[in-house]
Amino acid sequence: MPTAFQPGESLFPVDENGKYIYHETNLCATWEAMEACKDAGLTKSIGVSNFNKRQLELILNKPGLKHKPVSNQ
Numbered sequence: 163m164p165t166a167f168q169p170g171e172s173l174f175p176v177d178e179n180g181k182y183i184y185h186e187t188n189l190c191a192t193w194e195a196m197e198a199c200k201d202a203g204l205t206k207s208i209g210v211s212n213f214n215k216r217q218l219e220l221i222l223n224k225p226g227l228k229h230k231p232v233s234n235q
Contacts, residue, residue, distance in 0.1 A: 209233035
């Protein structure tokens with residue numbers, strides 16, 4: 163699944179123990195953002211990497227899917 167750091171001033175936020183602070187992400191919301199990048203002409207195609215069957219099905223069965231992944235490398 164996509165992983166993101168907690169939004170804020172620090173590029174790589176850490177807690178008091180020095181461990182990274184991650185932000186909850188949603189695979190379908192991330193895919194929609196990637197579709198928006200393609201629609202804006204920022205990329206020719208979009209794909210995924212190391213996705214399993216369940217993750218691919220989440221994208222392929224997403225309501226309103228505009229662009230399918232062109233590859234799963």
